[in-house]
Amino acid sequence: MMNVDTIAAISTAVGEGGIAIIRVSGPEAVSEAKKYFRSKSDIATADSHTVHYGHIVDPANGEAVEEILLTIMRGPRSFTAEDVVELSTHGGIVAVKRVLELLLKEGTIRIAEPGEFTKRAFLNGRIDLTQAEAVIDLIRSKSDRAFSVAMKQAEGALSRKVKTLRHELIELLAHIEVNIDYPEHDVTEMTSSFIRTRCQEACSVIDGLLKTAGEGKILREGIVTAIVGRPNVGKSSLLNALVQENKAIVTDIPGTTRDVIEEYISLGGIPLRLLDTAGIRETSDVVERIGVERSRTALEEADLILLVLNANEQMHEDDRLLIEQLKDRPVIILLNKTDLPVVIDEQELLAIASADSIVRLSVLQESGLDQLEKVISGMFFGGELESGDLTYVSNVRHITLLGHARQSLVDAVEATEAGIPIDIVQIDVRQAWEQLGEMIGDSVSESLLDQIFSQFCLGK
Known part of the structure; x- marks a missing residue:
């Protein structure tokens, strides 16, 4: 190659x-x-x-x-x-x-x-290979935290853990080989117990890595966040406030936003891929109707939905329809325009909404944005990002291979419990060792390498 x-x-x-x-x-x-x-x-x-x-x-x-x-x-x-x-x-x-x-x-x-x-x-x-893949993550990082995670992987934090795990598995394979070659000195019960213990220990290490997968994937790719609501409730103003730049046109005319506007931001170290959508309502305007359909598509793709309501007026029927459509989705309701007299019936809202949280804010005065940051952090990271020397697993390929390796080790444990001969159990342990090797590139096809490196820019 x-x-x-x-x-x-x-x-x-x-x-x-x-x-x-x-x-x-x-x-x-x-x-x-x-x-x-x-x-x-x-x-x-x-x-x-x-x-x-x-x-x-x-x-x-x-x-x-x-x-x-x-x-x-x-x-x-x-x-x-x-x-x-x-x-x-x-x-x-x-x-x-x-x-x-x-x-x-x-x-x-x-x-x-x-x-x-x-x-x-x-x-x-x-x-x-894990270090090579981290290079593209460094280039594409959307936040300081995502960059730090990619830097640790580029320095070999993940590969060191995988190599240690493979070393322990190869020692286990060597132990099994000795018992296969010299069965007269083997005590089957002791060997099976030893295999179970070592495989369970390896599973625990993999579980620790997979535990970080959800957060790692978010840090790598960002939370796809759709800003939705009726026309003229402050969606584009919210986008501009979060981005700290006038990305979206803001007017008093309902239906100004006709398409989905996309922008990346880092909110408290959490990368968000913000989608400012056209106001969702029934309309006879052909162009606006296309924008509404695109907004509905963005809703389907979103990891998080920010539903913006106007706190200065009573709930509209379109608001109720949106709340109904978003049931069982990760939703934060934002009551905007709280700098004006609050008219919306919050008791009715609490009765019909199944939102993860309700945040009162005024985009005009930029108040309440800190609370929004805390709520998002609590939803996705349990209140705060992990600090210290935690190694995140963020790459889908790595997550998949770790899952396969774990399953192979579970199969090995179950095989010993079922009394299956250890030369058959050995196949599962070796398979786990090979799957971990594919992570770091010890065994990898040229077509996979081409696929991985084709994502890079020309000069890297």
Whole structure:
């Protein structure tokens, strides 16, 4: 699966900026860069992890293409564990594009595939698969807490636990093998008891990891949160207040929002994917009706629903219909416009609603938002995010494989209790060991690797 050619790609976001970086990795990275780099220093003999000032020059005409800083990182002390050269150009589309096109011109360097630098780091043994997958989580983090969780995984917190667990299982497999090879020295009852104990201990470790899966997945992907309600109750104003920016148009005219507006925020360290929906009501307006249908679709996809009601008026029939539709869903009712006289009948509301909580707020005065944050934290994290050295499991692939490994160990325990021969029990234990190995990439197919790394951007 390992390529030995030299690759290059832009590693910074395309657009205007202070600098842009082109990363080159492979056995010929330094010699290829030397063809175009003109400087007082000779990079062919330069030490690793040194920076050199100079110009990129087109050998065909001797014209200086760009003024750059060139960084050399010789393998295995680099991200890919290969020779790596990074060219820091002026920021901007034209400058970085001209340099990259020159590097690719002769065909001795090819453009990197998505995630190929990280893939090479994995294939060269610098990182395992859980660490490689954490790289994309670092890039996509929507909150400080999500970044911290991804950083721990990138540093190997999860893989260390999995490797320890696999080491204990391989010791158990070795014990079983000895008893199979020398049955005359085996006491079947003692061996079965030993297998049960070790498998149950392994299950406890896996249970501890899976316990964090719900919270980890939320930190990784965010809580899909739909803001719903009748037109003109303050949904778009709430979105703007949470985002701290005028993302949605706000007017006194009902039906202003015609489509679903999406925005990510971090609320007390919890990432929320906010969906501001069109006001849900019966309407003859064709465009508004499309917006209402999209709002209903967003409701189906949401992990959390913020139902906004106008506290300054009596409940409308549309409010009652919405409350009825949202029964058995995770709902927080927000009584907005409490800066005005409160007219809504809260006793009626409590009688018909099955909401997880009711929060009084005034979006205009930005009061009550702290209480909303506490309620959301309590719903999804039991009141507060875990602190300390807790390792979250956030990747669906990891969660699935941990679940399969746990089931294999449970099968092994049940087999010993049923008196099944230990050479058959061994199959379940080995299967658990292999499934944990697939997590960290000890046994993984090329198609799965392609699928994982295709999610990365080109320069990573």
